Amino acid sequence: MLKRIFSNIIISILILFWATGIDAQSNFKLINNAKKQSISFKLINNLIVIPMEVNGKELNFILDSGVGITILFNIQNKDSLKLNNAKKIKLKGLGSNDAIDAILSKGNNFKFRNIIGANQNLYIIFDESFDLSAKLGITIHGIIGYEILKDFIVKINYGTKRITFYNSDSYEYKLCKRCETFNLEFNRLKPYINVGVRINESSDKITPVKLLIDSGGSDAMWLFENSKPEIIVPKQFFYDFLGEGLSGAIHGKRSIIKGLVIGKFELKNLTVSFPDSSSIANALKFKERNGSIGATILKRFTVTFDYKGSKITLKKGSSFKDPFKYNMSGIELVYNGKLFVLEQDFSSGNFNNNQENTLQNRIILDYNYSFKPTYKIFKIRKGSPAYHAGLEVNDIVIKINGQYTYNLKLGEIVEKFYQKENKRISLVIERNGKNYEYHFKLKNLLLPPK
Numbered sequence: 001m002l003k004r005i006f007s008n009i010i011i012s013i014l015i016l017f018w019a020t021g022i023d024a025q026s027n028f029k030l031i032n033n034a035k036k037q038s039i040s041f042k043l044i045n046n047l048i049v050i051p052m053e054v055n056g057k058e059l060n061f062i063l064d065s066g067v068g069i070t071i072l073f074n075i076q077n078k079d080s081l082k083l084n085n086a087k088k089i090k091l092k093g094l095g096s097n098d099a100i101d102a103i104l105s106k107g108n109n110f111k112f113r114n115i116i117g118a119n120q121n122l123y124i125i126f127d128e129s130f131d132l133s134a135k136l137g138i139t140i141h142g143i144i145g146y147e148i149l150k151d152f153i154v155k156i157n158y159g160t161k162r163i164t165f166y167n168s169d170s171y172e173y174k175l176c177k178r179c180e181t182f183n184l185e186f187n188r189l190k191p192y193i194n195v196g197v198r199i200n201e202s203s204d205k206i207t208p209v210k211l212l213i214d215s216g217g218s219d220a221m222w223l224f225e226n227s228k229p230e231i232i233v234p235k236q237f238f239y240d241f242l243g244e245g246l247s248g249a250i251h252g253k254r255s256i257i258k259g260l261v262i263g264k265f266e267l268k269n270l271t272v273s274f275p276d277s278s279s280i281a282n283a284l285k286f287k288e289r290n291g292s293i294g295a296t297i298l299k300r301f302t303v304t305f306d307y308k309g310s311k312i313t314l315k316k317g318s319s320f321k322d323p324f325k326y327n328m329s330g331i332e333l334v335y336n337g338k339l340f341v342l343e344q345d346f347s348s349g350n351f352n353n354n355q356e357n358t359l360q361n362r363i364i365l366d367y368n369y370s371f372k373p374t375y376k377i378f379k380i381r382k383g384s385p386a387y388h389a390g391l392e393v394n395d396i397v398i399k400i401n402g403q404y405t406y407n408l409k410l411g412e413i414v415e416k417f418y419q420k421e422n423k424r425i426s427l428v429i430e431r432n433g434k435n436y437e438y439h440f441k442l443k444n445l446l447l448p449p450k
Helices: 132-136 385-389 410-418
Strands: 013-015 028-030 036-040 042-044 047-054 057-063 086-093 100-112 115-125 142-144 153-157 162-166 179-183 185-187 190-198 207-213 221-223 237-245 248-262 265-275 291-293 301-306 311-316 331-353 358-380 396-400 424-431 434-441
Touching (some): 086 115, 132 331, 237 265, 331 410, 358 385
Parallel strands (some): 207 291
Antiparallel strands (some): 013 086, 042 047, 100 115, 179 311, 185 190, 190 248, 248 265, 301 311, 331 358, 424 434
C-alpha cells in the first residue's frame, strides 16, 4: 500500500445548475439475491480506484465521498461509449477559474459484479487540463460518490484494499471494541462530521469544527482560514500548489498542527493545508463548514459509510500511527506519454562443445523493443530544493537516484520525495533535446509543534 500522500488531487465538485430540475434516478442495487459484493481496489495517491461498466464499457472510477454527482472527464473517441439523452450545461468547482462547458447525459446503465444501477445521470467534461490520468499515472475516466454510497452500507478496508457493499436492509452491526460510530450530517449530498482540532501552538485547546469527509482528496486535512476565530495559520507554513479543481489550480498554505480529535481517536502532528479563499468560493457557501478530512487520514482506518442511517464507523488500522509526511522536493510530476525503448536482454545457457567434450556456459545477448512510460515536471514550488537546484517545469525526468524512470511507476518515483530530511536526490532530466544532471537534498520546512 502506498503510505504517503503524493500529488494532491482535489476533486470536490459543485453544480451551478443545482439538481432540483433533474429527473429522479434509479438506485444501485444488488442482484441475484446477494447480500453483499466485495471487490478489490487500487489505491493510488491514497485514492480508491474501482472498475465499473457504463453502458457496457468498462471504465475506471475514483470513489469520492466528496462529490454528489457522477462525472466522466477522460472519454476519447476510441472508448466508444454510448451516451444517452445528452444536453449542454455549465459546471463550476474548486479552483479560481470560470465555469466550464459540460454535458448532462440521462438514462445510463452502470454495472460491476452483482451491482447494477439503471437510469443514472452522468456529467461529462471535455476540458483537457482536468486530467487526473496524467497526475495519477493510470487511466481514470471519472468520479462516483453519493449515487452509489447512498444505496449500501459500504466498508472500505484500506489495509487489504478491499471494499464491500452490503444490503443495508439486512446488514447487522457487530460489537467492535476498536471501533467508534459517529453521526453524519449532509449538505448538498455530501457527508460532514463534527470533530476537534488542536491548532494553538501554545495550548492544548480543542476547537470544534465541521469537516467534509472527502475520500477523493489525497491531502490529510484542509482547514478554512478564519472560518472560526480560532482557525488561523500556524507560524510555520509555506505557500504551495495544493491540486487541481474543476475550475483551475488551487493554491494555499501548508502547515502542521498538534492534533485532530475524532471521538476516542487522536492523530498528532498532522499536515494541514489552508487553501486560498479565492479557490474555495463555492465551498464557503456552506457557512458551517470549516474544512475537510482527506484520504491520508481515512486510510488509517477501516471506514464504514452508512448514508441511510447517517452514520460512519471508524476502526483503527495498522497505519494509524504512521508519521504524516509531505513532498519535500517541491516537484509535482505527471505522466508524459510513452517512449519506444530499446533494452538489452542478457540470458545464459549451456551448450555442448563436441570437440572438447565439455559443457560450457554461453552468454546470449538479445534486444527487446517496448513502450515505456515517461514523466515530466508539472510544477515546481518556488523556493524549494528542486527550484534552487535549477530544475524547470516541463523537464522530462530520465533517471532518479541512478534508476531509469521508465522502469518505475509514477507513485514509486514521487514516494522518494517523501523520505527523510537531507536525503540526497539525483535527477537526470531531458531539456530541449539535451540531458542534464541535478542534485539536491530534501528539506523539511514543518517541524512538529512543541
